[in-house]
Amino acid sequence: MFKRSFYVLWGSQTLSNTADVLYLVALTTFVLDRTGSVVFATLVPFLRVSAQLVSGLIAPLMIAKYRLPFLLTLSQFGQFVLFALLAVYLSPLIGGVQLLPVYAIIMCISFLDGWTTPARNALVPRLVADQALMKANGMVATTDQIVQFAGWAVSGVLVAAFGPFPVLVAVAAAYGLTMALTTMIEDPTEPKRRSPWDVRTGTDNGLAGGGAPDQPFGEQGTNRPPSRWDTLKEGWIALWQSPRLRSLTLMDMTDMLGGSVWAGAFLLVFVKEILLKGEQWWGYINASYFAGAVLGGLLVVALVERLERRLFTAMLLGMLGYAVLTVWFALNDHAPLTLFIVLLTGPFTELAAVSRRTLIQRSVDKELLPKVFSAQNTLLNTVSGLSLLLMSGIAEWFGIINMYLFAAAISVLAAGVGWLNRKSFKAKSTANL
Template sequence: MFKRSFYYLWGSQTLSNTVDVLYIVALTTYVLKVTGSVVFATLVPFLRVASQLFSGLIAPLMISRYRLPFLLTLSQFGQFLLFVLLAGYLSPMFGGDELLPVYVLIVCISFLDGWTTPARNALVPRLVSDQALLKANGLIATTDQIVQFAGWAISGLLVATFGSFPVLVAVAVGYGFAMAITVLIEDPTEPKRRSLWDVRSGLALIPAVEVDEAGELNPAGISNPPSRWDTLKEGWVALWRSPRLRSLTLMDMTDMLGGSVWAGAFMLVFVNEVLLKDEQWWGYINASYFAGAVIGGILVVALVERLEKRIFPAMLLGMLGYAVLTVWFALNDFAPLTLLIVLVTGPFTELAAVSRRTLIQRSASPDLLPKVFSAQATLLNTVFGLSLLFMSGVAEWFGIVNMYLFAAAISMLAAGVGWLNRRAFASAESRNELSDAE
C-alpha cells in the first residue's frame, strides 16, 4: 500500500510545515516589534504569497528537468541556507535592524517554497497504491491540521519566551533535518538513481508530447523537444481540456473565493461586532476550527473504505455541509454555540478538500500531474488574493454578517458546479481513462 518513501515524504513535509509556522510567527512578531506598524507586519504574508505565485508560474520548467524528490531537497536546502543568513542578520552579534534585507530574504525563501506543494501532491500517488490514495491524503491532511493547530499556539509562546532569533535558528535546523530525510525519497516512476547527483528527470529525455482533449499526454504527438513556452503552458492546457480537471479547478476557485472569509481580520471583526467578545474568543474560535479539521482528517482515514466507493458524493456533501454551517455561523450570536459550529465545520471542510485532491491526483498521468498542480496553485493563490479585497468591500458595504452569508452562497455555487459537471466524474475511474469523460 505505502512505499517506504511515502513515510519519508510525510515526515519531511510535516517537519517543514512545522518550522514554517514558527518562522511566520517569528518574523511577523519581529517586524511588528521593530516598526509598530500593522502594515509592515502584513507585508510578511503578502510578500510570501506573491513570491509563491511567481514561483508557481515557472515551476513547470523545473519539474520537467529534475526529479521531484530533488526539487524538494533543493527547496529545503536553499531555505536552510537562507534561514541561516536571516538568523545571523537578526542575531545579537550582528544586530541587523533594516527591514529591506528581511523582506528580500522572505521573497527568496517563499520562491523556493513555491514548488514544494505541487511536487508533494504529485509525488503522493507515485508512492502509494491507488486503493490507498484517499487514505494517504487523509493522513497528510490530518498532520497538516495538527501542525497548524499546535504550531500557531506553541510558536507564539516560543517567540514570546525566547525571542525571534533563537526561533529562527530552530527553523534553520528543522529545514536541515527535513532536507536529510527528503534525500532518502525514491521516485518509483523514475529510473533508479545511479548516485546522489543523478537529479535529472528521466522524463526530460523523452521527446515532447502533446496534451490531448482529455488532458493526458499523447505519445503520438510532436517529436521535437518542447519549447519553454510549451512546457509552461502544458499544465494550463490540461486544466482547460480535461472535463474533470476543469470542473475540479472551477470548484476549487469558487470555493476559494468564499473561503477567504476565515482570514484573521474578518474573524476578529465578527467576534467584536456580532459576538461582542474580545480577542481571546478569536483565539478560541481558531483553535476550535483546527480541532475540527483534525477530527475531520481522522474520520476520513477511518471511513476510507466507505468513502472510496462514493468519493464524488462525499465531496459534494462536504461542500454543502460547510455552506450550511457557514450560514448558521453567520446568523448565530451566542459565543459558546459558535465554538460548536466551527468545530463541526472542520470535518466537512476536510472531507471536501481531501476528496478533491484525490480526484485531481487520479485525473492526470504521473508526469503531467506536477504541472497541473503548479497551474492550479497559481490560480488559487491569485483568486485568494483577489477574494480578500473583494470580501473586504462586501464587509464594508453590507456588514460582516452578510459577508459570511454571501460566502456560504458562493460555497453552495461551488457544489452546484460539481453537480452540473457530474458526468465528468461518472466515467473513467482510473487516471488514464479520462478521455472517456466528456
C-alpha cells in the same frame, strides 16, 4: 500499500510545515516590534504569497528537468541557507534592524517554497497504491491541520519566551533535517539513481507520456523537443482540455473565493460586533476551527473505505455541509454555540478538500500531475488574494454577517458547478487507463 518513501515524505513535510509556522510568527513579531506598524507586519504574508505565485508560474520548467525528490531537496537546502543567513543577520552579533534585507530573504525563501506543494501532492500518488490514495491524502491533511492547530499557539509562546533569533536558528536546523530526510525519497516512476548527482528526470523532455502539449489531453504524438513555452503551458492545457480537471479547478477557485472569511481580521470583527466578546474568544474560535479540521482528517481516514465508493458524492456533501454551517455561524450570536458550529465545519471542510485532491490525482497521468498542480496552485493563490479584497469590501459595505452569508452562497455555487459537470466524474480516470 504505502512505500517507505511515502513515510519519509510525510514526516519531512510535516517538519517543514512546522518550521514555516515558526518562522512566520517569528518574523511577523520582529517586524511589528521594530516598526509598531500593522501594515509593515502584513507585508510578511503578502510578500510570501506574491513570491510563491511567481515561483508557481515557472515551476513547470524545473519539474520537466529535475526529479521531484531533488526539487524538494533543492528547495529545502536553499531555505536552510537563507534561514541561516537571516538568523545571523538578526543575531545579537550583528543586530540587523533594516527591514529591506528581511523582506528580500522572505521573498527568496517563499520563491523556493513555491515548488514544494505541487511536488508533494504529485509525489503522493506515486508512492502509494491507488486504493490507499484517499487514506494517504487524509493522513497528510490531518498532520497539516495538527501543525496549524498547535503550531501557531506553540510558536507564539516560543517567540515570546526566547525572541525571534533563537526561533529562526531552530527553523534553520529543522530545514537542514528536512533536507537530509528528503534525500532518502525514491520516486518509483523514475529510473533508479546511478549516483547522488543523478537528478534529472528519466525523459527530461517535459512531456507527459510522449504527448505533444498542443494536442488534445491524453493523446500520443510526436517526440519533438518542446520549447520552454510549451513546457510552461502544458499543465494549463491539461486543466482546460480535461473536463474533470476543468470542473475540479473551477470548483476549487469558486470555493476559494469565499475561503478568506476565516482570516483572523474577519473573525475578530465578528467576535467583537456580533458575539460582543473580547479578543480571547477570537482565540477560542480559531482553536475550535483547527480542532474540527483535525477531527475531520481523522474521520476521513477512518471512513476511507466507505467514502471511496462515493467520492464525488462525498465531495459535494462536504461543500454543502460547510455552506449550511457557515449560514448557521453567521446568524448565531450565542458565543458557546459558535464554538460548536465552527468545530463541526472541520469534518465537512476536510471531506471536500481531501475528496477533490484525490480526484485530481486520479484524473491525470502521474508524469503530468506536478505541472497540473503547479498551474492550479498559481490560480488558487491569485484567487485567494482577490478573495481578501472582495470579502473586505463586502464586510465594509454590507456588514460582517452578510459577508459570511455571501461566502456560504459561493460554496453552494461551487457544489453546483460540480453537479452540473457530474457526467465528467463518471468517466474512467486517466490514471487507470
